[in-house]
Amino acid sequence: MSENKELQYSLLREAMKLHEEQKPQLPHGFEDDIMQKIEPKHHHRLVAIFSAVAAVAAIIAVVILVVPRLSTDSGTLATADTLEYSRPLTGHHDADKAMTSTASVDETESKASEKALAESSPAIRKAKVKPCHADDSSRYDVGHAVENNSKVVAVDREETYSADSYSEALSTLPDPKTMFIESSYDNSALSANRDRMVRELGLAQN
Amino acid sequence: METSETSIIRRILGGEKELFRYLVRTYEGMVYSLAIEVTGDEDVARDVAQEAFIKAYNALEKYDASKGRFSTWIATIAINIAKGKLRKRRQKPPTVSIDQKAVDAVDESAMDAFFDNPDEANARLLVEAIAQLPPDDRLLLTLFYTNDLSLAEIAEVTGARAGTIATRLSRIRKRLYVMMKGRKI
Numbered sequence: 001m002s003e004n005k006e007l008q009y010s011l012l013r014e015a016m017k018l019h020e021e022q023k024p025q026l027p028h029g030f031e032d033d034i035m036q037k038i039e040p041k042h043h044h045r046l047v048a049i050f051s052a053v054a055a056v057a058a059i060i061a062v063v064i065l066v067v068p069r070l071s072t073d074s075g076t077l078a079t080a081d082t083l084e085y086s087r088p089l090t091g092h093h094d095a096d097k098a099m100t101s102t103a104s105v106d107e108t109e110s111k112a113s114e115k116a117l118a119e120s121s122p123a124i125r126k127a128k129v130k131p132c133h134a135d136d137s138s139r140y141d142v143g144h145a146v147e148n149n150s151k152v153v154a155v156d157r158e159e160t161y162s163a164d165s166y167s168e169a170l171s172t173l174p175d176p177k178t179m180f181i182e183s184s185y186d187n188s189a190l191s192a193n194r195d196r197m198v199r200e201l202g203l204a205q206n
Numbered sequence: 207m208e209t210s211e212t213s214i215i216r217r218i219l220g221g222e223k224e225l226f227r228y229l230v231r232t233y234e235g236m237v238y239s240l241a242i243e244v245t246g247d248e249d250v251a252r253d254v255a256q257e258a259f260i261k262a263y264n265a266l267e268k269y270d271a272s273k274g275r276f277s278t279w280i281a282t283i284a285i286n287i288a289k290g291k292l293r294k295r296r297q298k299p300p301t302v303s304i305d306q307k308a309v310d311a312v313d314e315s316a317m318d319a320f321f322d323n324p325d326e327a328n329a330r331l332l333v334e335a336i337a338q339l340p341p342d343d344r345l346l347l348t349l350f351y352t353n354d355l356s357l358a359e360i361a362e363v364t365g366a367r368a369g370t371i372a373t374r375l376s377r378i379r380k381r382l383y384v385m386m387k388g389r390k391i
Contacts, residue, residue, distance in 0.1 A: 009318075009321040009322060009351075009379070010321070010322060010323075010324040011320065011321045011322065011323055011324050011325065011328060011329060011332065012321050012332065012347075012351060012379065012382075013324075013351050014324050014326075014329040014332075015328075015329045015330075015332035015333050015336060016336070016347055016348065016351040016352050017352070018329055018330065018333045019333045019336050019337070019344075019347075019348075019352075020239060020348070020352050022333070023238075023239055023242055024242070024248045025235075025238075026234055026235070026238050026252065026255065027252070030230075030234060030252070030255070030256070031227055031230050031231060031234065033256060034226075034227075034230050034256060034259045034260065034263075035223075035224070035226065035227055035230070037256075037260055038223060038226065038260060038263045038264075039223070040221050040222075040223040041218060041219050041220065041221050041223065041266070
């Protein structure tokens, strides 16, 4: 049956009208009851906005306060015994090759540099420096790591690597930074130079 | 094009809470009436109406004027709340025994002629017959004949298809006609 025909039942319409009139009416004050129980919409919006701002602030606080500590704990500031030697260069083909070659450097030399590190001042150990070797491939890799904004910078005992140049490199890197210290045949010279670098770069305060 | 009602709703959403009073005033009668049809209890119906308006206000952001009239939306909310209260109370609607064979055998042209003739006496008798119908049937009659919702809108409110609603309305009229004939009209 079509909707138009449905609309023609005037008797039924009249009866429904009477049926409706027999129903009780809403008590006086119904409108006011409703209006008293609702809050302005902008109030809800303000609450929502403040909640969102508070949530964002909380997230930022967590990022600022907690994440650096977690990163430090997980070894981003690498220690000699917690980081793989080639970790800062991961993903760089040439660097990988170079580091493989670096890793094959004489073990005696490596042990000497680590011993020098172990003998260094508590401030230097706190800076979590990592020894590496003063051969060309290592220097090449460290340079690439800096270029790629890795959390790595290298210092060595050579006068050509001034504290200023590394300080500038460090300033472009995100915290926390890992400092590579190139080893030398002269461990005492390395130790003295590293001590100076760490002090001048402010890493001892990290 | 924005109707005055959608404009009011937009302003309410913008913080003009007092304008919601207009919507309450416009639809409180319809909402209460539907709640009474479903629950059969005026106190429960009042609670239903109040809950429906508060729920509608709190969810006003979700109302989409392009999908239907506000009346359809608020009716859907109210009916769902009312049916929820019925379920909680495990209240069974009263049943009316009607001879199904007599309903099936109704002469439709005679029935059409009967319903097309607005006679006051018959209208009063018909009101008594309507009162004996199950709540769901009275609800359909109220939505269609009192609130002027289309078959499509009733389908949206009740969750049934429009064709099913048309069939049910036809059956309800036949039942009413059989009930009226039983009175020797």
